[in-house]
Amino acid sequence: MEISTSILLTIALAPLVGCLLAGFFAKQVGRVGAHSITILGLLISCGLSFYVLYQITAGNAPVYNHTIYTWFDIGRFNASIGFLIDRLTAMMMVVVTFVSLLVHIYTIGYMADDDGYQRFFSYISLFTFSMLMLVMSNNFLQLFFGWEAVGLVSYLLIGFWYKRSTATFASLKAFIVNRVGDFGFLLGIAAILYFLGTLDYATAFAHAPSLIGKTLTITQNTQWDAATVICILLFIGAMGKSAQVPLHVWLPDSMEGPTPISALIHAATMVTAGIFMVARMSPLYELSDTALSLVLVIGATGALFTGLIGIVQNDIKRVVAYSTLSQLGYMTVALGVSAYAGAVFHLMTHAFFKALLFLGAGSVIIAMHHEQDMRYMGGLRKYMPITWITMWIGALALCGVPFFSGFYSKDAIIEAVHDSHRWGSGYAYFCVLVGAFVTATYTFRQMYMTFHGKERFKVVEHHGHGDHHDDHHDSHDEHGGHEPGVLDHAPKESPWVVTLPLILLAIPSLFVGMFTVKPMLYGNWFGDAIYVQHFHNVLEELGKGFHSWWQTGLEGLTQLPFIFVAIAFVITTYIYLFNVALADKIKRALYPIWVILDRKYWVDNIYFAVFARGGVMLGRMFWKGGDAAVIDGVLIDGSASMIQRIASAMRRLQSGYLYHYAFAMILGLILLLGGYWLVGGH
Numbered sequence: 001m002e003i004s005t006s007i008l009l010t011i012a013l014a015p016l017v018g019c020l021l022a023g024f025f026a027k028q029v030g031r032v033g034a035h036s037i038t039i040l041g042l043l044i045s046c047g048l049s050f051y052v053l054y055q056i057t058a059g060n061a062p063v064y065n066h067t068i069y070t071w072f073d074i075g076r077f078n079a080s081i082g083f084l085i086d087r088l089t090a091m092m093m094v095v096v097t098f099v100s101l102l103v104h105i106y107t108i109g110y111m112a113d114d115d116g117y118q119r120f121f122s123y124i125s126l127f128t129f130s131m132l133m134l135v136m137s138n139n140f141l142q143l144f145f146g147w148e149a150v151g152l153v154s155y156l157l158i159g160f161w162y163k164r165s166t167a168t169f170a171s172l173k174a175f176i177v178n179r180v181g182d183f184g185f186l187l188g189i190a191a192i193l194y195f196l197g198t199l200d201y202a203t204a205f206a207h208a209p210s211l212i213g214k215t216l217t218i219t220q221n222t223q224w225d226a227a228t229v230i231c232i233l234l235f236i237g238a239m240g241k242s243a244q245v246p247l248h249v250w251l252p253d254s255m256e257g258p259t260p261i262s263a264l265i266h267a268a269t270m271v272t273a274g275i276f277m278v279a280r281m282s283p284l285y286e287l288s289d290t291a292l293s294l295v296l297v298i299g300a301t302g303a304l305f306t307g308l309i310g311i312v313q314n315d316i317k318r319v320v321a322y323s324t325l326s327q328l329g330y331m332t333v334a335l336g337v338s339a340y341a342g343a344v345f346h347l348m349t350h351a352f353f354k355a356l357l358f359l360g361a362g363s364v365i366i367a368m369h370h371e372q373d374m375r376y377m378g379g380l381r382k383y384m385p386i387t388w389i390t391m392w393i394g395a396l397a398l399c400g401v402p403f404f405s406g407f408y409s410k411d412a413i414i415e416a417v418h419d420s421h422r423w424g425s426g427y428a429y430f431c432v433l434v435g436a437f438v439t440a441t442y443t444f445r446q447m448y449m450t451f452h453g454k455e456r457f458k459v460v461e462h463h464g465h466g467d468h469h470d471d472h473h474d475s476h477d478e479h480g481g482h483e484p485g486v487l488d489h490a491p492k493e494s495p496w497v498v499t500l501p502l503i504l505l506a507i508p509s510l511f512v513g514m515f516t517v518k519p520m521l522y523g524n525w526f527g528d529a530i531y532v533q534h535f536h537n538v539l540e541e542l543g544k545g546f547h548s549w550w551q552t553g554l555e556g557l558t559q560l561p562f563i564f565v566a567i568a569f570v571i572t573t574y575i576y577l578f579n580v581a582l583a584d585k586i587k588r589a590l591y592p593i594w595v596i597l598d599r600k601y602w603v604d605n606i607y608f609a610v611f612a613r614g615g616v617m618l619g620r621m622f623w624k625g626g627d628a629a630v631i632d633g634v635l636i637d638g639s640a641s642m643i644q645r646i647a648s649a650m651r652r653l654q655s656g657y658l659y660h661y662a663f664a665m666i667l668g669l670i671l672l673l674g675g676y677w678l679v680g681g682h
Contacts, residue, residue: 003055003064008083011048011093012136014041015100016129023122034118038125039104045128046097053090063528065138065202076197084138084201088344088529092135092276095351096269100128102501106359107260109497110366114258120160124264127153131269135276140189140199143277147185147241150270151178157265158257170253177250181240188233191216192284195226205283205531212287231284231291238274242328245302249604251325252309255317259362262317263355266324272347275331279340283531286338293423296336300417300428303329303435305601310442312597315372316361319446323398324354326435333428334413337420338536345520346409349513353397353406356505360391363498364450367491368457374446376485379455383491388451390502395447397509399440399565402556405513408549410436412521414561416538436561440568448576457485514549522546 018041022034029037055061067082085093104124111120130153134146152175159171189199195211196204214226238244243251251271255262265271278285278295285292303326310322327350334343365372367384381388397406414436417429493499519525522543532539546552556562575582587594599605653664 001055001059001061003052003061003085005066005068005083007048007052008064008085008136009068011045011052011097012083012129012132014045015125015132017041019122019125019129022118022125026118026122029118031117034121035104035108038121039101041125042097042101042104042128045132046094046101049090049093049097052085053094056085056087056090067138071141077193077199079141079199080139081142082138083136085136086529087526088276088279089135091344091348093132095348096128096131096135099351099355099505100124100131100264100269102355102504103260103264103359106263106362106498106501107258109495110260110362111258116160120157120258120260123153123157123160124260127157127264127269131273134273138201140192140201140204144186144189147237147273147277148182150273151175151182151241154178154254154265154270157261158254160257160261164256167256170250170256174250174254177247178240181237181247183236184233185237185240188230188237191226191230191233195230201280208283208287211284225288225290227284227287228290231281231288232294234281234284235274235278235291235295238278238332239298240274241277242271242274242332243302243325244274244298244328244332245306246603248302248306248325249600249607252318252321252600255315255321259317259358259365262321263358263362266321266354266358271324271328272331272351275328275335275343275347278332278335279344279530282338282340285335286531286533286536289422292336292338294336295332296417296422296428297424299329299332299334299336300424300431301329302326303333304431304438307435307438307442309597309600311438311445312594313442314374316364316374316377316446316450317358317372319374319442320354320357320361323357323439323442326439327354327398330410330413330432330435333417333432336428337416337422337425337538338532339413339416339420339539340530340532341521341526341539342409342412342416344526344530345516346406346413348516348520349397349405349409349509352505352512353394353404353509356390356394356502356509357398359498359501359505360387360394363387363494363502364391366494366498369487371457371484371487373484374449376457377450378453378457379451380491381451384451384493386493386499387502390499390506391451392447393506393509395443397513399443399568400436400561401565402553402562403514405509405511407553407556407562408513408517408521411552411556411559411561412517412539412542415542419538419541422536433560433564437564437568440565441572444569444572445576448572452577453580457487457491459487459490514553517549517552518546 015038018038021029021037026034056063064083064085067080069081071079071081073079083089104121107120107124111117114120127150130146130149132146134143134150137143137146155171155175158174159167161167192204193199195214196207198204198207208227211227211230215223216226216229217223239247251266254265257265285295306322306329307326310319310326313319313322327346331343331346331350334340334346363384364377364380364387367380367387368377371377393404397404400407400410414429414432417425417432420428521539534540575586
């Protein structure tokens with residue numbers, strides 16, 4: 001049973017059709033039409049993605065790898081649009097379309113009173129189309145198209161509330177930082193074309209062993225290994241898109257976009273594109289231990305140090321954003337020890353519980369009249385039972401508590417790093433182990449500050465006044481026009497279009513790990529989609545000790561990662577439920593460390609001082625020194641003034657007096673005769 005081309009085209013194009021109709025015919029279709037069309041497109045796309053996954057797993061359909069359309073064919077180079085559908089792609093398609101569908105439904109409630117309602121639905125459908133083109137591509141050119149399109153639409157979405165200067169700044173920051181990564185990515189694709197002579201995945205991977213021994217001459221005495229150069233350049237692209245240190249700075253600021261977009265960008269789609277890409281390129285990465293060690297060290301640094309920043313955040317969305325940075329570090333660490341299946345498995349489980357946490361945070365923000373500061377929350381569990389329960393499921397999955405989906409993927413990564421002998425694995429093991437404690441600390445702190453303890457807000461009823469909770473869209477910095485912690489009426493549970501996606505995401509956050517851990521991690525479920533050299537295969541070694549999900553969960557209760565989580569649980573429970581004043585005492589005692597974390601290690605300040613201000617100074621130098629002084633002053637104005645001076649001098653010779661002309665003729669004759677005499681007449 002082969003996969004139908006028409007089905008694949010429908011999966012990819014259904015969100016695009018919804019985007020175009022909602023965007024270009026916004027007035028004609030109206031609000032209901034915009035969300036109906038886009039949700040229908042996503043429903044078709046999601047349903048068919050599940051069908052394709054079923055075909056390729058239960059139906060034993062062969063891998064689909066065909067060109068749909070050839071753009072150009074010049075000599076031995078060609079560019080085409082085509083699809084490669086194997087188990088890796090099919091799984092990604094399901095995750096992307098499922099999370100995106102729930103985000104679309106959730107948006108109906110969250111953006112109900114926003115003026116850009118149709119525009120928002122158009123953007124998120126375009127985002128989904130771009131992501132599908134990225135994961136379904138069978139060649140590097142189409143991958144790059146999807147890669148850039150995702151970056152462009154994320155710029156539009158982060159800056160959706162364009163009247164707000166902070167949103168505009170955040171969108172520009174995301175766009176520029178991603179361009180840095182994309183430049184490396186483009187160079188990596190160019191290097192593949194140069195060394196392997198093709199942009200097609202299958203051909204490039206088949207010829208990958210030919211890279212062994214090939215070098216790239218940098219200087220006369222410096223030569224770099226070709227495979228290492230290609231892999232590092234491609235990973236620079238992943239560092240930008242998947243927000244790895246030091247190109248991570250755009251992701252926390254992207255919280256300026258509406259909450260549904262935070263979930264879409266940070267859960268299943270944009271930030272995981274880099275992880276997916278490295279896993280897809282496993283035949284290339286297996287040729288370079290140097291590149292994999294770099295991936296390992298950068299991922300480990302992000303897993304620990306960006307997580308630490310989350311502990312000092314008070315904005316409910318920013319806590320979840322820093323947790324995304326940390327979890328992306330875990331995925332990158334897995335890639336670095338050749339546990340590609342572990343990275344992709346964590347990508348899948350993370351997509352569900354992180355989307356759940358973001359959408360849950362959005363539900364809280366709606367109830368709090370768009371207040372995002374957790375210091376003005378507390379005691380919300382009695383007002384919002386569904387949001388409270390579902391967010392706790394997401395929180396426990398994020399912390400890696402045994403039997404929750406996050407445990408199976410996160411625990412496997414920590415074990416794989418422990419068993420790896422790659423350079424940097426000792427440092428990485430320390431980072432991911434301590435990272436488990438850090439993750440639990442900021443997650444439980446967030447849950448207690450939001451849902452437990454005493455209420456830190458007061459309700460002031462304004463009878464006769466309308467509900468102003470959506471003023472937030474234009475005045476976010478003033479907490480939606482309210483004083484901090486002062487609400488017009490008591491918080492209440494969000495409408496069903498908000499809570500239904502929470503429930504549907506809580507189910508896989510709880511159960512998906514149990515049923516998929518054995519095949520995806522230890523059963524070679526991905527088949528030929530992921531290639532690992534035998535002596536690098538840490539997951540194969542781990543698989544020898546795996547018996548069942550139940551036994552693994554029980555063993556997890558006695559292992560170091562969960563012990564660290566339990567310690568964090570005890571500490572945060574004591575502080576935030578029984579001794580809140582202790583938090584301030586700890587802050588004062590560790591004030592220098594708090595400052596370092598609050599300032600985010602000054603990375604933003606350094607970038608702003610060196611690159612932003614440096615760029616402005618360089619531009620000013622070229623403007624004043626080059627454009628104004630040289631081009632305008634010398635070449636344009638200078639040549640004009642020189643001609644003017646010559647003309648004014650020549651004009652004096654044209655006096656109109658006959659005796660002047662006679663005198664000039666006599667003088668000229670004397671000069672001619674004198675010259676003749678000097679040259680040879682003498």
